[in-house]
Amino acid sequence: QVQLQQWGAGLLKPSETLSLTCAVYGGSFSGYYWSWIRQPPGKGLEWIGEINHSGSTNYNPSLKSRVTISVDTSKNQFSLKLSSVTAADTAVYYCAREGPWYCSGGSCSTDAFDIWGQGTMVTVSS
């Protein structure tokens, strides 16, 4: 059974860099894309970006200039860095697996997030 465990600093000052890591246990790492998603207090979900085992990334255009997602395949881990944080970046941050794979019309793909980490509350305050 696949599990995601995430960790990182929970309190930052404005202008600092947010850094979180997510470890994947119990399943294939190379067969999936892996994402970061955040949720401000009392608000909805925002996709931040994704990475696969070979390091191929896609980012939300609204955050692209400040986001770096990286991967360490030797440890089955992926990480998020978000630079120059402000109070607007205060949120619960989740890591998630993109899945499940399914096939339709002769092609196979994923379009959802089937496994989630436990979430990390990150507060930005001076």
Add this chain to the structure above:
Amino acid sequence: EIVLTQSPGTLSLSPGERATLSCRASQSVSSSYLAWYQQKPGQAPRLLIYGTSSRATGIPDRFSGSGSGTDFTLTISRLEPEDFAVYYCQQYGSSQYTFGQGTKLEIK
């Protein structure tokens, strides 16, 4: 960017009733790449439906998804007490994901 608008914002129903939640996209969703999630307070979202109408592992068959193009629906055929939560739709297209703002399903 495709914007997803969910309605209603809040839905008040009683256990045993049928719930119909709507998700409308600002443009057509690629290949029906539309998913639904349930979120309870203090928990991560749980995947209910992917590919518009496929139930995720372990999801009861009272949950069903339908739709195409720009209009999608999540139906809960007979509400159980544990179904009262916030529900989000989400789409995938052009290597980007976006979520709706959520519908809160509350006990009447």
